Ligand code: SF4
Ligand code: SF4
């Protein structure tokens with residue numbers, strides 16, 4: 001939805017956003033990785049009944065909003081929600097609530113603990129100031145359900161496969177299943193013997209785990225597991241898909257360090273209201289990459 005954030009609200013009113021109806025606001029609630037308990041949901045229902053119009057709105061970023069809350073009831077509503085441990089979400093030029101898919105906890109495709117990363121991102125970055133709104137999404141595999149590359153920061157779970165020749169029956173299934181045709185079969189042989197091997201074009205591979213999950217002979221093994229880090233994605237009026245900053249990051253600390261540097265880079269170079277991706281386009285991806293990765 002289009003936000004009506006023209007009202008100048010004090011900091012403790014963050015997440016309370018003015019509607020077009022005079023004196024009415026909507027409450028944007030914080031649900032990191034889209035998670036709320038049943039007790040919290042009951043509390044939200046109670047607040048919507050008591051202070052709103054008995055309904056909620058589900059946002060595109062896994063949030064719940066309670067609309068039509070009169071200005072005079074904002075503080076009372078906030079206090080009731082607080083008792084159930086529900087905080088207000090973010091608004092304005094800040095790091096917004098972290099979005100994440102279920103990840104490996106319940107999804108068979110997941111190759112990372114998305115909830116753990118989302119909670120840590122929340123602890124480190126939520127509500128920090130930036131030149132514009134600053135969105136982060138965590139997605140557990142290359143299926144990209146939370147659209148990591150449409151966010152200022154996107155983190156995607158990744159694996160790197162390795163071929164084990166003795167386990168391979170040469171069925172060629174992986175050649176058909178690889179979504180980007182990154183696998184190549186090579187044949188060689190001499191003196192009447194035939195030999196074959198399977199290799200991967202690393203530049204083409206999207207680290208998706210289809211080969212490792214579907215190989216009938218378990219000949220594709222997970223050699224490395226990590227994260228792909230995207231920067232500079234945005235939708236809105238001028239959409240821009242994110243750029244890969246680094247593939248196969250294997251340490252959580254390195255991941256958080258690079259994200260902090262990306263946010264610092266945006267603060268340093270971004271104009272007011274300019275999304276990170278547009279800052280990158282203005283000053284150049286190579287300069288940004290060098291600054292964040294420290295390769296200058
Ligand atoms: S992105 Fe992958 S892990 Fe996350 S929900 Fe989608 S398929 Fe599952
Ligand atoms: S799917 Fe597995 S067993 Fe079949 S060709 Fe590929 S690596 Fe070999």
Ligand code: SF4
Nearest residue numbers: 178205206208209211
């Ligand atoms: S990980 Fe995915 S993209 Fe890479 S080789 Fe395997 S199937 Fe292809």
